[in-house]
Amino acid sequence: MPPRKLAAIFFVLCAIAGAAASQSQPVKKLTIALTRHADDDLEVTGMVAGLSAGAVGYVAYAELVGLPQFTTTIQNDSNFADQAYRGVRITGIRLEQLAKALGALADSDLIDALCTDRYHSHYPADYIAAHHPIFALKINRERPAQWAAKAHVYDLGPYFITHANFIPRDKFLTYLEQPQIPENIMRLNFSTIAATYGPITPRGDFPPNSPVAQGFLIAKQNCLRCHFLNDAGGTKSSRDWPSLATRAREQPQFFERYVHDPQSVEPHAHMEGSPTYDDATLDALTAYFRTFTKEKPHK
Ligand code: HEC
Numbered sequence: 001m002p003p004r005k006l007a008a009i010f011f012v013l014c015a016i017a018g019a020a021a022s023q024s025q026p027v028k029k030l031t032i033a034l035t036r037h038a039d040d041d042l043e044v045t046g047m048v049a050g051l052s053a054g055a056v057g058y059v060a061y062a063e064l065v066g067l068p069q070f071t072t073t074i075q076n077d078s079n080f081a082d083q084a085y086r087g088v089r090i091t092g093i094r095l096e097q098l099a100k101a102l103g104a105l106a107d108s109d110l111i112d113a114l115c116t117d118r119y120h121s122h123y124p125a126d127y128i129a130a131h132h133p134i135f136a137l138k139i140n141r142e143r144p145a146q147w148a149a150k151a152h153v154y155d156l157g158p159y160f161i162t163h164a165n166f167i168p169r170d171k172f173l174t175y176l177e178q179p180q181i182p183e184n185i186m187r188l189n190f191s192t193i194a195a196t197y198g199p200i201t202p203r204g205d206f207p208p209n210s211p212v213a214q215g216f217l218i219a220k221q222n223c224l225r226c227h228f229l230n231d232a233g234g235t236k237s238s239r240d241w242p243s244l245a246t247r248a249r250e251q252p253q254f255f256e257r258y259v260h261d262p263q264s265v266e267p268h269a270h271m272e273g274s275p276t277y278d279d280a281t282l283d284a285l286t287a288y289f290r291t292f293t294k295e296k297p298h299k
Helices: 003-024 061-065 095-102 125-131 144-151 193-197 211-221 241-250 252-260 279-293
Strands: 042-046 057-059 070-073 089-094 110-115 120-124 134-139 160-162 185-191
Touching: 061 134, 089 095, 095 125, 095 134, 095 185, 110 193, 120 125, 120 193, 134 144, 211 279, 241 252, 241 279, 252 279
Parallel strands: 042 185
Antiparallel strands: 042 057, 070 089, 089 134, 110 120, 110 185, 134 160
16 A cells, blocks of 8 residues: 555544544533632633532633633634734634533533623523534634734633634524624623523514514524623613513614614614614514513503
8 A cells, every 4th residue: 555545544543533532531620719810710600510509610711721722713703804803813612612621510501601891692502503602712822912912903802702604594584693702701601591581582472483483583692692681681781671672662663773773863872783684674573572561551
């Protein structure tokens, strides 16, 4: 056999052996401290082995970079629109690997990433399995803050989540599945789909593919990042679900214009608009939010 062919067979065998070893190897467990040691310690809460309910654990950056790392270029992340980001290499950990290394309990089927501005991104198990989000630790081998200072761009650190190439799954009306790409992450909370989406499940029975069901899907992937109902969702905005619901019922035009282009209603609005949503998509959102006011008497 020619040496080149032998070498190729050897290489393939090594790759198979390597893959088998990495699957059978127990995941290295990270040390979770019960007090903070550095400003950029990652906070961990929720359904994690050894953490009691309500407790906050802290994981050092050095611990995180000690896990097996994954490096890739990024195809289509809107946080990377700046020219300075073209072709950068991101190093990090697959979110599913990080969950294992942190000792997330088997019953936890949703990860909630909380950012310094109280924005949340939610990662149900099916999203993680489909999109393999990357919990990023380095940009071009440097910590995000160091790299951003040199490139004169916004610092996404200490932690952010991205995807090598996000391909939307849900498509209906003018809606495409929204990538969850939070920056300035400070905490990962291990939770459940039931606890997170239960409170914002539309009131009443609605068939799949009905406008209300479509609005629910959009609300989970979009609105819940900054708006909240009880303990579910982000508090970047002070408006909760009932207040949005009242707008949707009593001032549907205001509601839809706000979602489409907030600055057209309120010049100082901080909310990001969804200019690609057409009327039918906006109507689906309105129909969904209205279900939360059904029981209330109209004053
Ligand atoms: C990135 C954060 C963010 C997201 C995502 C977001 N909002 Fe907002 N929203 C805000 C903030 C902040 C305000 C408070 C006013 C402002 O600064 O725009 C607000 C205000 C509003 C208002 C005006 C409420 C009032 O009574 O004045 C409506 C209506 C609204 N949001 C609906 C939605 C809907 C529906 C979605 C999902 C399609 C959504 N928002 C997604 C941040 C967000």
